[in-house]
Amino acid sequence: MMNIEQQSMRGGAACLALIRRDLTLAFRSPGQIINPMAFFLMVASLFPLGIAPDKDVLSQLAPGIIWIGALLSVLMSLDSLFKSDQDDGSLDQLLMSPHPLAMLVLAKVFSHWLTSGFCLTVMAPLLAVMLHLPGEGIFPLALTLLLGTPVLSLAGAIGAALTVRIQRGGVLLTLLSLPLYIPVLIFATGAVNAAAQGLPWNGHLLWLCVFLLSGLCLAPLAIAGALRVVSE
Amino acid sequence: MMNIEQQSMRGGAACLALIRRDLTLAFRSPGQIINPMAFFLMVASLFPLGIAPDKDVLSQLAPGIIWIGALLSVLMSLDSLFKSDQDDGSLDQLLMSPHPLAMLVLAKVFSHWLTSGFCLTVMAPLLAVMLHLPGEGIFPLALTLLLGTPVLSLAGAIGAALTVRIQRGGVLLTLLSLPLYIPVLIFATGAVNAAAQGLPWNGHLLWLCVFLLSGLCLAPLAIAGALRVVSE
Amino acid sequence: MMKWTFFHKLGSPKWFYDISGKWLPWLQITSLLSLVVALIWGLAFTPPDYLQGNSYRIIFIHVPASFLAQAIYMMMATAAAVLLIWRIKLADMALKVMAPIGASFCILSLATGAIWGQPTWGTWWVWDARLTSMLILLFLYIGIIALRGAIQTSEVAAKACAILSLVGVVNIPIIKYSVNWWNTLHQGATLKLTEKPSMAPEMLWPLLLAILGFYLFFTLVMFLRLRVEILSREKKTRWVKALVGE
């Protein structure tokens, strides 16, 4: 106790260092950043191939395809969020840090979002054009992605933390995260569809904001708890 | 030289042992088997959620959705095909085996297919019914999956071998495998769509057979070569 | 015996550096000349198409770029085979420098095709077989470039890329014949070696010249890049030091 009060705790600096580390890692093995984007692009370009390439049908399906692509690619990239740290022993160091774990974890999730969800958001308009989404739908699509993908990262990180010690936890992660993802998917595609048809869509958007805020408050605690529990 | 001729080489036994090992591992951490299936199911059930749940539209999209789901889930499970062996040093033992590497690798790909592609094939009719695929399409769908998923495993394994030493090779694997996957996807969905519309579909099927045969002959060599090269 | 000395000569970076140095001026002149003549001829002096009006003139860029994008891939595959069989270092250098050039032509083909599609098909992009397979070819190029970037040890990267290039060859026939297999919007082949072209000769000749010009231009760029690559890889050898010291 005394020790802590003597030394001022530099929690913010630790978070920044963690974010810097994760971003450096991401840039150094650029696969990590391109991965979700390529997957996203892939899902979006596979669909027209597998399905009849009809412009009208495609433009109706576009919001769904794009959002499902984003959801899947975030989910895929989540698997290694804590596992890579666990494999090389860094997770032990994270757990041994005097700073609040929830804060550190939030930093990790933030850099994960920057390298996945944020990039997807930036890329989405391109895909929207490729899939013939009507012009009115493009801004709402980007906005829902901007609000929705952090929720995906936060919620998925809980699953990632719970499955960090499990050899091939991919499926469990999927199963655990999915129930939290489906509401986001429904509201987001609802908003885009409404906007594309010229209907009001701020109701849907409000819900996404609510999800985001509650995720920001609660998820870090859950993630930190899960990590402590699971590390035996 | 002399030594080999003295001792009869039990290459078949080695392959069987490898298949048994991989299947045992799969059953012991069942995630590995359930993972692709759950992902498959997920993709198939997210679509009706993200897209307008209209029965007619859905039945048109069904072959595409199912095949894309299968493709993605095989792709996802491929990442760990050689990487798990690399991480614990088993890959070195594989490379140090006196048996032909191409044969051993084929055994590994076979057990991968059994735990992914084959399970997906078995599951596909269920999804087909869920997505309202017309009855005439179900048998062709299963058949194309039966012929097509081994090609996915074989072609993807080349990418998996090339990226085995790369930290987060997931994206590269995707990028490398995709060009080889798309022809399979196009012919397979073509066959199912043709069958669902009552048109002849054996031409497409023949192409899938050609892919499968050439994959069986060439891919093991490419995989073995890639493993040897990449292990420096 | 004869054959072997020939190969070793070809494989020697120094030999190639010297020879290509002599070719460079010729390449520069011929490629520039043929490109300029073909483009001016094609863009200004050929009559407008009776169906498409003037928009078809992009053909003089689109078709050569498309041809080259595929041809470069085949050259890369050849280089890959040479590398794997004879372990010739020069083949790897060629493999390395050709990939980005091929990707550029691929992007050029896609871009010009998209621009052309707007007036003729009324859309930038359709998911038809030829277009998609061209996109896949771009993925292949990017995959090869990325694989090389991802593997640190250069010898390993070289062989890995060679294997990948060889495996990817299966896609070339698919691009080539996709138009015949699927009924698509995109035009079938009009330029065939076996048949008489169905194109009007006043369009055909500038097109052929443009294709030639693009090939020469590609050779020029490749030689330039290859020479730089040779210098950077052989920077420790005596002849490069002597060359730089000059």
Next chain:
Amino acid sequence: MLFHNLSFQLSPGDVLQIEGRNGAGKTTLLRIIAGLSSHARGDIFWNDLPLSSVYADFRLASFFLGHKPGVKMDLSPLENMHWRLQLKNIQPVESVLFAALGQVGLYGYEDIPCSHLSAGQLRRVTFACLIASKAKLWILDEPFTAIDIDGVAWLESLIDEHATNGGMVLITSHQPLSDHKGNLRKLKLEDFAGDALEVFDDEY
């Protein structure tokens, strides 16, 4: 039950070596002490307070080195030290980092990705973190793994020095530790052994 009736106390200047054959539970014990594993029964105190109430304080003052080095393979030794120290609430100073890296024999390797280092060099990166962390309690699980002979001698003197400066060291090692200053104590886990296989009987 791996061990029972085990109890010990560590004061400044102490080096406690935990001994035991393979599978005796040394790693398990160290992880329990570091708060990384939950223990079935028993209490741990830090400055006379139950550990669970002063975790942050304890973590600030201790350094854990496990079987895995805790080093990111794609980062350079210098970058790795940066984040490790920041997590330990220490502002990294370039000169200190360089000094530490020089001390562990990684001079010249500061900016080379750790994936290019050998097994021993990788562990030396962790020792550089250890030196720069200025922690009071060192928890070292087989620190001599993959370290060459000169390195072992150097590490022993480092531990000695830390102890004489009032630090505490909890160490497991199969190699005998040379004890120059007389502050080495040993704890034989065999003396408190339960039955290791019993652990599994409980589960199956």
Next chain:
Amino acid sequence: MLFHNLSFQLSPGDVLQIEGRNGAGKTTLLRIIAGLSSHARGDIFWNDLPLSSVYADFRLASFFLGHKPGVKMDLSPLENMHWRLQLKNIQPVESVLFAALGQVGLYGYEDIPCSHLSAGQLRRVTFACLIASKAKLWILDEPFTAIDIDGVAWLESLIDEHATNGGMVLITSHQPLSDHKGNLRKLKLEDFAGDALEVFDDEY
């Protein structure tokens, strides 16, 4: 260039210990000899034939133990031995496997998943494979890692015995090997050293 002008010959009954400080290139050398890494220049012969032409024969007669144990964590020691031996063209016989496991001190752990074993026990599983493999050439990269004192003595006698039975051993270790039978030779990598950091100059 890690080393140059390095050359040695191994005959039946030889134990060659490769010595060098951390990062000297011991692991690299062993991997090159095992055919797992490609070497820049130089030749390796097996039975007087160039290695590249008799790889299958060489692999049949040699056993490689690297830094990683090559053991599947989800399988039991027994199951792991099964596949390892089959890959080495040996038909596993239950009694032989049990004997080998008993010899390495894993009696009672035959059917426990390897993920529940300690670091040392995990490496002992590999030794059981080594014993049962009946290979002629052993290539051991720091085999004493994580092995307790009794284990080290046992392993040394095992190596001695293998050499006296006409086997060959190529070993790296930072611990001095005790040489009972007089068939131990040493190779100091430092004597052939190139500049390790030069490797990186080429790349960057």
